[in-house]
Each structure stands twice: as C-alpha cells, then as structure tokens.
Amino acid sequence: MRFFYMLIFSLLFACVGQQADYPEFLRPTEKSSAWLLDIKNSDTLQFSIPKINTWETANGIKIHYLPNYELPVVQVSLIIPGGTYLSRQMGFGSVSAAIGALMRTGGAGNYSPEEFDLILEELAAEMSASFAAENFQASFSCLNSEADQVFALFSDMILSPQFSERRLDTWKIGQLDDIHRRKDKPSTIASIAFQQLIYQDTPYADISDSKSINEISRTDLLRLHRRFIVPNHAHIVVTGAIDHKMVNAMIAKYFSNWQVSLNALPELLQPHLNTSPGIYFIPGNYTQSTVYIGQPGAKRLEKDHYAIQVFNEIFGASSFTSRLFQDVRERKGLAYSVFGGTLVDVIPGRNIIFLQSRTEATVNAIQEAINTFKRIQEKPVGKDELTQVIKNIENSYVFNYDDTNAIALRKAMVELKKYPDNYEENYLQNIRKVSREDVLQVAKTRWDLNNFIILVVGAESAYTQLESAFKGIKITKLKFNEKLEL
Amino acid sequence: MLTIRISFLLILFTGTLCFADIRETLNKFQDSVHYAELNNGIKIIFYKRSFSPVFSANISVRVGGVNEISGQTGISHMLEHMAFKGTKTLGTKNYLAEAKLLARLEKIMQEADAGNQLSVDQKQEVAEISMELEKYRDLTNTFEKIYQELGATDINATTSSDLTNYFVSLPNTAFNAWCEIESDRLTEPVWREFYREREVVQEERRMRYEDSPDGIFYQKMLLNAFEVHPYRNPTIGYIEDLRRHTATEIDRYYRDFYVGDNIVISIVGDLEFEQVLDKVKKYFSRISAKSAPERPKVKEPEQKGEKTFIFYTNAAPSLMVAYHKPNYPNPKDLALNVWLEMMAGNRTAPLYRELVLSKKIASGIGYFEAPGTAYPNLYILNATPQKNHSNKELLVEIDRILMREIENGVQKEKLQNVKQKMMVDYITGLQSNLSLAQQLSYAQQNFGSWKLAFSWIDEMEDLTTDKINAVVKEYIKNDNRVVGYRERSK
Numbered sequence: 001m002r003f004f005y006m007l008i009f010s011l012l013f014a015c016v017g018q019q020a021d022y023p024e025f026l027r028p029t030e031k032s033s034a035w036l037l038d039i040k041n042s043d044t045l046q047f048s049i050p051k052i053n054t055w056e057t058a059n060g061i062k063i064h065y066l067p068n069y070e071l072p073v074v075q076v077s078l079i080i081p082g083g084t085y086l087s088r089q090m091g092f093g094s095v096s097a098a099i100g101a102l103m104r105t106g107g108a109g110n111y112s113p114e115e116f117d118l119i120l121e122e123l124a125a126e127m128s129a130s131f132a133a134e135n136f137q138a139s140f141s142c143l144n145s146e147a148d149q150v151f152a153l154f155s156d157m158i159l160s161p162q163f164s165e166r167r168l169d170t171w172k173i174g175q176l177d178d179i180h181r182r183k184d185k186p187s188t189i190a191s192i193a194f195q196q197l198i199y200q201d202t203p204y205a206d207i208s209d210s211k212s213i214n215e216i217s218r219t220d221l222l223r224l225h226r227r228f229i230v231p232n233h234a235h236i237v238v239t240g241a242i243d244h245k246m247v248n249a250m251i252a253k254y255f256s257n258w259q260v261s262l263n264a265l266p267e268l269l270q271p272h273l274n275t276s277p278g279i280y281f282i283p284g285n286y287t288q289s290t291v292y293i294g295q296p297g298a299k300r301l302e303k304d305h306y307a308i309q310v311f312n313e314i315f316g317a318s319s320f321t322s323r324l325f326q327d328v329r330e331r332k333g334l335a336y337s338v339f340g341g342t343l344v345d346v347i348p349g350r351n352i353i354f355l356q357s358r359t360e361a362t363v364n365a366i367q368e369a370i371n372t373f374k375r376i377q378e379k380p381v382g383k384d385e386l387t388q389v390i391k392n393i394e395n396s397y398v399f400n401y402d403d404t405n406a407i408a409l410r411k412a413m414v415e416l417k418k419y420p421d422n423y424e425e426n427y428l429q430n431i432r433k434v435s436r437e438d439v440l441q442v443a444k445t446r447w448d449l450n451n452f453i454i455l456v457v458g459a460e461s462a463y464t465q466l467e468s469a470f471k472g473i474k475i476t477k478l479k480f481n482e483k484l485e486l
Numbered sequence: 487m488l489t490i491r492i493s494f495l496l497i498l499f500t501g502t503l504c505f506a507d508i509r510e511t512l513n514k515f516q517d518s519v520h521y522a523e524l525n526n527g528i529k530i531i532f533y534k535r536s537f538s539p540v541f542s543a544n545i546s547v548r549v550g551g552v553n554e555i556s557g558q559t560g561i562s563h564m565l566e567h568m569a570f571k572g573t574k575t576l577g578t579k580n581y582l583a584e585a586k587l588l589a590r591l592e593k594i595m596q597e598a599d600a601g602n603q604l605s606v607d608q609k610q611e612v613a614e615i616s617m618e619l620e621k622y623r624d625l626t627n628t629f630e631k632i633y634q635e636l637g638a639t640d641i642n643a644t645t646s647s648d649l650t651n652y653f654v655s656l657p658n659t660a661f662n663a664w665c666e667i668e669s670d671r672l673t674e675p676v677w678r679e680f681y682r683e684r685e686v687v688q689e690e691r692r693m694r695y696e697d698s699p700d701g702i703f704y705q706k707m708l709l710n711a712f713e714v715h716p717y718r719n720p721t722i723g724y725i726e727d728l729r730r731h732t733a734t735e736i737d738r739y740y741r742d743f744y745v746g747d748n749i750v751i752s753i754v755g756d757l758e759f760e761q762v763l764d765k766v767k768k769y770f771s772r773i774s775a776k777s778a779p780e781r782p783k784v785k786e787p788e789q790k791g792e793k794t795f796i797f798y799t800n801a802a803p804s805l806m807v808a809y810h811k812p813n814y815p816n817p818k819d820l821a822l823n824v825w826l827e828m829m830a831g832n833r834t835a836p837l838y839r840e841l842v843l844s845k846k847i848a849s850g851i852g853y854f855e856a857p858g859t860a861y862p863n864l865y866i867l868n869a870t871p872q873k874n875h876s877n878k879e880l881l882v883e884i885d886r887i888l889m890r891e892i893e894n895g896v897q898k899e900k901l902q903n904v905k906q907k908m909m910v911d912y913i914t915g916l917q918s919n920l921s922l923a924q925q926l927s928y929a930q931q932n933f934g935s936w937k938l939a940f941s942w943i944d945e946m947e948d949l950t951t952d953k954i955n956a957v958v959k960e961y962i963k964n965d966n967r968v969v970g971y972r973e974r975s976k
Contacts, residue, residue: 025677025737026585026592029574031670036575036627039663040635047539068537072507073914105833117833122903124910143910145507170843173872177802177849180873184699184801285800287696288689320570320630320641333685336693356693384626388635395637398657402538403917 068404074240077139088203094212095220100130106164109156144241155254163221186290190457194292202271209482230261235412239404277451279475289362289458297349306430307438316340327372334365362462363469377443380436512940520759526746526775541755542655542919546927549743551647551721560723563645574674584622600730636660647858669769680733699801715786748778752927754919792964805877806970807867821957847875896951
C-alpha cells in the first residue's frame with residue numbers, strides 16, 4: 001500500500017510546472033506581490049502621550065492620577081526608591097526578599113494576619129508588596145465602591161505592618177522549599193549561576209540560600225522597614241474609576257501623617273567587577289543544554305543609551321526578527337528559545353546570549369550564536385535593517401500608552417529612576433538619530449569576545465563535545481547546590 | 487472577631503451592590519459588541535475601545551490536539567508554527583522557482599519516511615536543495631518583519647487541545663495591512679523550512695517536557711486520566727510523531743480545518759465596526775466555505791474506581807489529584823469551579839490555610855482546569871509537600887479537609903465572598919484589548935456564542951449553596967479521581 005502511495009505521489013511530481021500535479025501549497029499563485037508595497041506605505045500613527053495629573057503632598061509624596069471609568073475598578077501603586085541593591089549593600093542580606101511578603105501576610109494595623117487576609121477577600125481586593133532591584137513597590141486593585149476601605153488597609157500595610165513571627169516562619173519554610181527545588185529546572189540553575197559568575201562576591205550576586213533565609217528575624221524586618229519605607233521621594237499612582245476629589249481625600253486621610261525621614265539613604269555604590277571569562281559547566285541529566293553567554297554590560301542612560309536599544313532589537317531582543325532568532329532558530333533549527341542583548345541597569349548590566357538546544361547540538365548552537373555576534377561586530381548593520389527596526393520602535397511606541405495604569409506607572413518610574421526631563425517626549429526623536437555606525441560601536445565597545453563567560457548546564461556528553469570543540473580552553477566544572485559553590 | 491462580624495455585614499450589603507455594578511458593566515460591554523457572519527461561515531466579533539489608537543485581533547481556528555489521530559499527534563501545533571513561514575507572495579523572491587525545489591524536497595522526504603531514513607545521496611541532495619532554497623528566501627519581507635515595521639506587539643499564536651489562536655496588536659492605522667497579511671496567511675500559506683521547523687518544535691518539546699519534571703508529570707496525569715479520549719495526548723505531540731510529520735500532511739490538515747466555518751475573528755480597539763466588517767468581508771470572503779470535519783464524538787468511559795500512579799524522577803516530590811467533571815456550559819462545572827476556589831483559591835481557603843499556614847506540610851496548593859474545555863475534562867488539585875513531609879501524608883490531609891468541608895456544606899458568607907472575587911478578577915481582566923478579544927472568540931468557538939463570555943455572571947449569581955453541595959457530592963469522590971505522585975528517584 002505504501003509503495004502504491006509513493007508511486008502515485010511521484011507521478012504527481014513528475015510533471016513539474018503543471019498546475020494540476022502540485023499539492024495545493026506548491027501550486028502557483030495569480031496574486032501579485034504589489035500588495036506588500038502598499039502595506040509598507042501604511043500611514044504612520046500620530047498620537048500624543050496622555051496628560052497625567054501630577055501634584056505633590058506636603059510630606060513629599062508625588063501623586064500621579066489618571067482616571068478611566070470604563071470598568072468599576074481602581075488600581076493604586078506606591079513606589080519608593082531604594083530596593084534590594086541598596087539594602088544588600090547596607091548589610092540587610094536576604095531581608096529585602098522577605099519584607100514585601102511579610103508586610104502583606106504578616107498582619108497590619110489592628111488586624112491579625114488572618115483577619116487581614118479575610119477582610120481583603122471579603123472586599124474582593126488584591127494587594128501586594130515587594131522589593132525590586134531599585135525600589136519598593138506596593139499596590140492594590142479593587143472595586144471602586146470599596147476603594148476607601150481598601151485604601152485604609154493599604155495604609156495599614158505600609159505604615160504599620162506587624163511582621164507576625166508565625167507568618168515569618170511560614171514564609172521561611174516556603175522559601176527553603178523553593179531553594180530546595182531550584183535544582184529541578186536547568187533554566188533556574190543557569191540563571192542563578194550566570195548571575196553569580198557575572199557579579200561574583202558583590203551584593204548583586206547575593207543569592208538567598210537556606211542560611212541567609214534562616215537568619216532573618218522580625219527585628220531585621222522592622223529595621224529595614226524603618227529605614228526604607230518612608231515618604232521621601234515616594235510616588236503614588238492612582239488610576240481607574242475614581243475622581244480627583246476622592247483621591248485627594250484618601251491620600252490626605254491615610255498618608256498625610258507619614259513622617260519624612262531625616263536619615264537619607266546612601267548612594268548606591270558601583271561594583272568593581274572581577275569576572276573570570278571562560279567556559280563553565282554544570283552537569284545534569286538533561287536532553288537539552290541551557291546556555292548563557294555573556295559578560296558585564298552597560299549602565300543605563302550613558303551616551304549610547306538609544307543606540308543600545310536599537311542594537312538590542314536587531315541583535316536579539318526582538319523575538320521573531322532578531323538576528324539571533326533568525327540564525328540560530330529559523331535558519332538552523334537549533335533552538336526554540338534564543339535571545340540576547342545588552343541589559344542596561346543602574347549598575348553595570350549584563351550582555352547576554354541565551355539559548356537552549358538539544359545536547360548533541362550544544363557546540364553548534366554556541367558557535368552559531370557567537371558567529372551571529374561576530375557579524376554584528378564586524379560590519380555595520382544594513383540600511384534597511386536599521387530603518388525597519390527604527391520604524392518598529394516608532395510605530396509600536398503607542399503601546400506604552402494603551403493602558404491607564406501602565407501609563408501612570410511609567411511616568412512615576414521615569415521620574416523615580418531619574419531619567420532626564422521629557423525623556424518620554426523626546427524618546428523617538430533620539431531613536432531616529434541612531435545611525436548604523438552607532439550600532440556598530442555598541443557591538444565593538446560594549447562587547448568583548450575575549451572576555452565572554454560561556455555557561456552550559458547540560459548532560460555529560462555535552463561536556464565532552466565542549467572539550468573537543470574548544471581544545472586548549474579550560475572548562476571548569478561547577479557544583480550547584482542551592483546556588484553555585486564558588 | 488466582633489470587628490470582623492460587623493465588617494462582614496457591611497460587606498454583605500455592599501457585596502450586593504457590587505454585583506449590581508458588575509452586572510451593569512457587563513451589560514454595557516455586551517450591548518456594545520457587534521457580531522456578523524460571512525457567507526463562508528467566518529464569524530466576526532468586534533468591540534470598540536477608543537482609549538488608545540490601537541487594536542488587538544485574535545483569529546481562532548477550531549482545531550487542536552483533540553482533532554488529531556494516533557500517530558499524528560502535535561500536527562495542529564506544528565501547523566501553528568508553519569503559519570509563520572510566509573505565503574506565496576510573502577517571504578519569497580521567486581515563488582515559482584521555490585515551489586519546484588520544495589516539490590523535489592518533499593518527494594525525497596516522502597520516499598525516505600518523512601526524512602528519517604535518508605540515504606547518503608539523499609542527504610546530499612537535501613543539503614543542496616536547502617542551499618538553493620536560501621536564494622529565494624526574501625528575508626526583508628517576512629511575515630514578522632512586515633509586522634515589526636508596522637509597530638506590532640503581542641505577535642504570537644497558541645495551540646491548545648481545542649483551538650488554535652493567532653493574535654497581534656497593532657496601531658489602528660495598520661488595520662488594512664492586518665487584513666491583507668492575515669487573509670493571505672489563511673489562503674496561500676507555504677510550508678517552507680518545514681523540516682527545519684520540525685527540529686525547533688522538538689526543542690520546544692524537550693524544554694516543556696523531557697527536561698521539565700512538571701511537564702512530564704502532567705503528561706502522565708493525562709494519560710492516566712483519559713483512556714480513550716484524545717485529551718490524553720499532549721498538544722505538542724510525542725517526539726516519535728513529531729519526527730514523522732511531513733509538509734504534505736500539514737497541507738492536507740490545513741485544508742481540512744482552516745475553513746470559514748471553523749474560524750472566528752475577534753477585534754477590540756479603536757476602529758469602527760462598519761470599516762472592520764467592510765474590510766474583513768473584502769479580504770476574508772475568499773477563505774474556503776467547505777465544511778470542517780466535525781469534532782470527534784469520542785466519549786471517555788466513566789471511571790469506576792480510583793486510579794493511582796507514581797512517577798519517579800530527579801526532582802522534588804509533587805502531588806496531583808484530578809477529578810473528572812462535565813465542561814462548561816454544563817452548570818455543574820461552574821458549581822465545582824466556585825467550590826474549588828473556596829477550597830484552594832486564596833489564603834483563607836481551608837486547604838491553603840491549614841496545609842500551608844497552619845500545619846506547614848505543604849509549600850503550595852492550587853487547582854486548575856485541564857486539558858481543554860470543549861469536552862468533559864478535569865479539575866486538578868496540585869500540591870507540593872514541604873521537605874520533611876510526603877505526598878502520601880499530604881493526600882491524607884487533603885482528603886480529611888475536603889471530606890469535612892463536604893459534610894459541613896458550603897457557607898453562605900464564604901460563597902458570597904468567592905463569587906464577588908471571581909467576578910472582580912474577571913472584569914479586571916477585561917482591561918486588556920487582547921484578553922477581551924480572546925475571551926470573546928473563546929466563548930464563540932467552544933460554547934457557540936460570544937455572549938457566554940458575559941452571561942456566566944448570571945449563572946454565578948444564581949448559584950446557591952444547595953446546588954453546589956449536591957454537585958460536589960457527585961464529583962468529589964475517590965472513585966472519580968486519579969492521584970499522581972511524583973517522587974524523587976532513589
């Protein structure tokens with residue numbers, strides 16, 4: 001039967017060029033490709049950034065307000081400068097990992113932890129708090145009819161968290177379990193290990209482990225709270241179905257007595273990084289290798305800030321169209337997940353290439369990715385290539401402003417992170433100025449092939465391949481328990 | 487406690503008002519949705535939202551894992567990947583020349599068992615054809631590049647057991663372009679780079695399953711829960727099947743299922759319905775009006791006793807308990823959903839409160855619906871034991887708590903809270919254009935009407951403690967469940 005089928009099929013292809021013999025997808029089309037030119041000439045969207053109502057309270061909190069009455073919900077966020085980077089620098093260790101969760105779950109105001117959980121559920125409100133790298137952020141969302149009650153609970157959480165010992169114990173147990181499960185996923189192992197290899201023994205590679213988690217005390221939480229959770233330079237973002245008068249009233253009622261701290265936070269110190277380039281390997285029982293290639297990167301808002309954005313889109317950040325995606329995945333079929341770029345940060349960020357490829361293709365995939373990088377470092381990008389990416393950034397910029405809450409949060413973040421005045425208004429203008437030479441300079445000056453770290457989490461046979469392909473280069477085997485044992 | 491009691495009474499009162507607010511909001515949404523059908527069966531659903539000059543579009547095709555026959559698993563998902571490879575005019579410099587090469591390539595692959603038994607000569611020929619094909623690939627005019635230039639975000643697609651979705655968000659000035667691109671994709675796709683993409687999908691499979699203890703555990707749960715129904719198979723397919731797909735098979739599958747009757751287009755954003763309808767009619771009317779194959783009429787036999795399996799792997803233990811249930815719009819589904827939300831959906835739910843907060847034997851517990859929603863399916867409770875506790879111990883405690891709750895019955899106050907929370911979560915999710923577009927097409931495809939995206943709220947309001955208690959007794963029992971233990975290999 002199979003032979004018969006093959007015979008029929010081969011007869012179908014015997015008369016190449018005759019329409020009737022082609023399976024449908026191989027038959028010619030009568031459609032011209034002129035339509036492609038037409039759509040490329042689509043009008044460019046002209047839009048203006050929505051105006052946000054902003055004012056400052058007597059105790060220095062900046063309020064950003066943008067109403068939207070389509071749905072009967074209200075969203076509020078509080079952002080305070082000073083995050084995990086600074087708290088670790090100041091010796092708080094893993095406490096910043098705990099404080100957000102314990103503010104939310106450890107009871108607040110006159111409510112025990114259980115009462116606080118219950119009342120939020122009864123009000124159908126969501127509330128959370130956490131420390132990010134550079135700031136503290138807390139937020140809630142609820143029906144507008146409950147806004148006043150939920151705002152009261154929110155202020156309790158911010159101003160008077162109880163940090164219940166019981167809940168701290170529960171949190172610790174959960175964290176220890178998460179740490180214990182880190183080794184279950186190669187991508188988790190790789191992400192943590194790469195962080196440690198880049199940032200070494202600085203606070204920026206200070207990954208929590210069972211010791212640091214167990215050491216956290218209620219006193220530590222109170223100390224961190226007193227030091228960091230202050231109205232100095234704080235921003236509150238309010239959006240949704242709520243009017244200006246009510247916003248003013250609630251802020252006054254719940255946050256006007258919040259005392260400014262006279263004890264300013266120190267400046268964030270810039271790390272002195274002493275990364276050791278080379279190939280590193282963490283063995284495991286996997287069918288794929290998880291690979292990070294990279295090195296310390298650039299800081300935010302340096303003179304090539306906009307060129308870096310464009311470089312990233314061309315090289316590896318733009319998921320379907322980037323060079324990495326096209327070369328490693330589309331052309332060679334070597335990976336499903338592949339991306340890369342220069343991640344800027346308030347401290348030196350990271351240059352990253354990430355991919356996951358089947359074990360037997362580990363070396364091919366790494367070499368393909370490095371070759372992709374070499375091409376962008378050796379020759380300027382194409383004129384059309386640059387034009388397309390800049391057009392994409394221009395035409396997609398509107399999506400930073402398609403959601404009320406996102407718009408107002410973005411404004412707050414831009415100010416908090418000390419972006420220049422009118423950063424958003426001037427962003428596209430600055431992007432348009434980026435030239436092919438600028439992009440080439442990013443590749444040449446920000447990336448250094450001789451100083452790459454290549455980290456592979458994979459099967460033992462991948463190690464053998466690496467040894468054979470990179471003869472003469474030391475491959476260091478690493479041990480990963482809760483984190484890298486360096 | 488007195489404070490809590492008083493606050494509850496206030497909440498009960500305001501809760502009633504909240505339902506009214508939510509109902510009013512959803513009525514406004516419903517009244518503002520436009521619906522139309524083309525002659526070829528395509529359904530169009532549109533909601534205008536003019537906050538920002540953008541729109542999101544979701545094209546849903548009623549095909550997924552459930553339509554696949556044995557030996558062909560993963561073909562719906564493979565087709566979804568291939569739909570990004572361009573068309574007869576998009577992504578090619580010379581389609582005629584390309585087609586001849588693709589024909590030669592396909593012939594070789596068919597002869598050599600989908601390319602798995604290539605001789606040395608055949609490998610050589612395939613390599614030469616592939617190099618030739620590169621010359622005709624127009625990388626400046628690919629699907630993604632054009633969308634990128636237009637300012638697209640959210641470009642992606644998903645395949646589930648029941649449906650395949652293609653979605654994108656664009657500035658509203660690009661609506662015409664969207665119509666051109668998507669209608670071209672649905673009428674003249676070309677399965678170029680098929681055999682390379684087959685490798686990519688296998689990488690995806692490795693990432694999600696072979697190297698993911700959670701993924702393999704879930705796959706085993708489905709195999710144990712469903713003995714005959716195609717819901718037992720992973721949507722991504724088994725690797726053995728993935729290695730055997732051919733471009734010809736994909737083409738046949740595409741022509742069977744990507745027909746007007748199977749397609750729903752939903753658009754949310756700053757456009758006008760008349761303009762949308764006009765353009766969609768112009769571009770999408772040429773899609774085939776052929777009838778799509780009916781969904782398989784497979785009935786999973788009733789499970790008549792508890793099933794258990796143990797999966798050993800190099801990962802920390804985990805527990806899954808799956809209960810068979812009817813799917814929405816059977817009202818029993820909503821009753822069970824609400825009950826499980828009460829049991830495990832939040833911090834005050836008994837399973838979370840007792841197992842995580844109080845006894846500290848679980849580090850987490852939750853539930854989810856699986857694997858699809860077009861047929862009777864499962865609710866799965868998923869829990870992870872703390873380091874010095876076992877799955878068995880966890881199951882004993884879960885059973886104890888659930889039996890107690892079933893015996894005590896649902897409390898009115900708790901029911902009120904959960905209903906309100908679920909509704910508020912739902913309407914908060916409607917803020918996103920894309921999410922709303924997907925909700926509308928999902929309801930239309932799976933339940934026969936987009937209105938069910940909103941009307942389930944009425945059913946929610948009507949749900950009583952008695953109704954829930956009766957349904958829970960019917961379905962939450964050992965005879966109706968599959969218990970999966972994931973244990974660390976010795």
